[in-house]
Amino acid sequence: MDKLDKTRVLTIGSSGLIGSYIDFGLRPHRAELDVLDQVALMAFVRAEKPHTIIHLAGATDTRACEQDPAKAYMRNAVSAYYVALAANAVDAKAVYVSTSRVFNGKKKTSYTEDDMPDPQSIYGHSKYLGESAFRAVAKKYLVARTCWVFGGGPKRDSKFYGSIIRALKQDQRVSAIDDVYGSPTYAKDFIAALMDAIDSGVSGVVHIGNTGIASRYESALLVAQRLKKPELVEKRMYSDTQGYDLLPENESIVSARVSLRTWHEALASYLKDEWSI
């Protein structure tokens, strides 16, 4: 197969965490292209004729999804239906970035592509409906599920690692949960593997995550060790809290089709390359 012409890849949601690692192709901002404006989306796609449309424009705040389900379903599910229709109009491949939250979190080992989704939250259910819209409507599609994505560096990482790095640098104590598991995944690795999969013609459902299982505590400890401050990280148990978050116990993923470096290597590389740690 010829190498993919990256100039004809359209990414929707490119200003977000994952999209910020895409430095090629058509990347309209939300003000230029709202994925929920179906007429504008169809016109844009017919004019630009991308061969691949990567749909990243989701509602990603899981708490906000619980509080406003209608918005969650519009942004995660209805948008996928619109993208699938637009892709069909120009015979493009539709790529949906989904989540391990489509599973129920009760499995004792990592979720494979063959496991049955059983979402337990509005976010997970709305993403599963987005996947289902792709499966039902798109003629050519790829659903790429990922988990616990990190990235952004000092300028934009206000999530888990960004927060603990800033706190630890100021010698503040941090605490992290040790009884909830996932696959920490570097956004840069995710995008590289996603593009390889698209390039090789992979279709259907694929899991893309850095290899291995971690708790938030284990990964926070790795950060603290590199900063030579492991004593500042405290372990917390999610089972001891009265949280309303509906966190699944295990959302780690593994793939029969795609293999990435370990999360330890990926996190170490993120800290070194983007934070100089």
Ligand SMILES: NC(=O)c1ccc[n+]([C@@H]2O[C@H](COP(=O)([O-])OP(=O)(O)OC[C@H]3O[C@@H](n4cnc5c(N)ncnc54)[C@H](OP(=O)(O)O)[C@@H]3O)[C@@H](O)[C@H]2O)c1
């Ligand atoms: N981050 C993770 O750990 C993770 C894990 C699994 C799956 N995913 C999935 O991966 C995708 C991207 O995640 P992310 O973390 O990069 O999300 P993010 O940082 O919240 O970025 C979402 C992007 O979508 C854009 N967007 C939202 N609504 C839009 C609309 N109506 N029209 C056009 N653009 C719109 C946002 O633009 P504005 O900034 O202008 O609002 C932003 O660029 C999501 O679908 C998410 O469900 C993420």
